Amino acid sequence: MPPLVSVIVPAYNAEATLAETLGSIAAQTYPNIEIVVVDDGSTDRTREVASLFAATDARARVVSIPNSGVAVARNTGAAHTSGPFLAPIDADDLWHPRYLETLVGMMLAAPELPAFAYAPCRLIDPESNVIGSGPNPGCSGKVVHRMLFSNLVGNGSGMVIARTAFDATGGYDPRLHAADRQGCEDYLLQLMLANHGPACAAEEFLVGYRKSDGAMSRNVEGMAASRRMARRLYRRAFPHVVPPPWLSRWIRGAELTVCTRNDWTAGRRGRALGTLARALLVDPQAVIVALSSRSGSWVRNLGPPRPSPRIRFLDLDPRGRNSDRQGNHPPMSPSIRLQLKRLERVAALDR
Numbered sequence: 001m002p003p004l005v006s007v008i009v010p011a012y013n014a015e016a017t018l019a020e021t022l023g024s025i026a027a028q029t030y031p032n033i034e035i036v037v038v039d040d041g042s043t044d045r046t047r048e049v050a051s052l053f054a055a056t057d058a059r060a061r062v063v064s065i066p067n068s069g070v071a072v073a074r075n076t077g078a079a080h081t082s083g084p085f086l087a088p089i090d091a092d093d094l095w096h097p098r099y100l101e102t103l104v105g106m107m108l109a110a111p112e113l114p115a116f117a118y119a120p121c122r123l124i125d126p127e128s129n130v131i132g133s134g135p136n137p138g139c140s141g142k143v144v145h146r147m148l149f150s151n152l153v154g155n156g157s158g159m160v161i162a163r164t165a166f167d168a169t170g171g172y173d174p175r176l177h178a179a180d181r182q183g184c185e186d187y188l189l190q191l192m193l194a195n196h197g198p199a200c201a202a203e204e205f206l207v208g209y210r211k212s213d214g215a216m217s218r219n220v221e222g223m224a225a226s227r228r229m230a231r232r233l234y235r236r237a238f239p240h241v242v243p244p245p246w247l248s249r250w251i252r253g254a255e256l257t258v259c260t261r262n263d264w265t266a267g268r269r270g271r272a273l274g275t276l277a278r279a280l281l282v283d284p285q286a287v288i289v290a291l292s293s294r295s296g297s298w299v300r301n302l303g304p305p306r307p308s309p310r311i312r313f314l315d316l317d318p319r320g321r322n323s324d325r326q327g328n329h330p331p332m333s334p335s336i337r338l339q340l341k342r343l344e345r346v347a348a349l350d351r
Contacts, residue, residue, distance in 0.1 A: 005085045013044045086166055102206060110198070115165035124209065128314075135336050
């Protein structure tokens with residue numbers, strides 16, 4: 001029997017999506033799993049949905065706690081499990097059936113046990129149709145500086161963690177939630193894990209990452225503040241890891257560009273222009289590329305809308321790189337191309 005994988009599902013008011021998420025876990029081809037759903041003080045039918053699932057699947061159980069935030073919920077799930085591998089998944093995301101088989105297989109085959117393995121994601125809408133693909137950086141080995149530059153995993157549902165590494169880092173950090181800066185708990189843990197050991201990356205798009213209007217990741221300003229605090233906490237824990245000035249400029253420029261886009265979309269045009277000016281001073285190349293990407297999307301949207309097939313995540317071949325819909329291979333945006341090119345330079349710092 002292969003090693004036990006402990007699947008952790010933090011759930012807060014997730015009645016609309018939890019059953020589908022649990023179904024994708026139950027359909028995993030990996031044969032040895034336990035499932036803990038942590039009801040984080042939900043006020044809807046989340047606990048009922050989770051309990052109905054646990055009544056039909058002996059591998060599952062439900063733990064309820066007062067509402068404490070995703071870090072405490074995930075840590076609670078870890079404390080109630082015993083497998084040498086931890087696999088968190090948010091209550092609105094999906095896994096391809098081969099997700100655990102692929103990532104755990106990679107970790108077991110590695111010459112040195114990785115701290116974590118991860119897979120790229122498809123972006124899905126509320127009906128679980130694919131609406132895009134996340135970047136596929138494919139960064140393996142030592143990834144400390146690349147993780148500082150870019151959130152390689154991109155979401156909280158895309159990695160399998162060695163429990164030894166999880167315990168060594170102290171798990172998810174609740175200080176973000178306590179400071180009202182929640183959102184990047186998974187990114188902070190990834191930074192910590194990257195200092196503990198190597199990573200390994202799958203090539204297949206094995207995660208369905210749901211983008212919905214109410215999702216925490218849509219709160220751009222809040223996520224930016226959470227990301228800044230995560231990096232501060234990381235620097236406090238590892239003060240010897242000092243990015244070179246050019247990498248610090250790239251990181252800061254990316255933050256300012258995101259804030260510019262958010263201010264402009266929200267109608268704060270004066271503030272957006274001021275932030276844009278600061279971004280141009282810090283990293284003019286990235287800003288110009290981002291603006292050209294944006295203008296290109298505007299031009300494409302001027303024409304009549306073209307109907308596109310609605311393909312559900314589980315019906316799409318996970319092996320198609322940069323393929324959002326069946327038979328459709330959209331060009332990679334200039335911003336993503338620049339990010340991947342820069343990752344190649346940052347990789348030299350991780351050798």
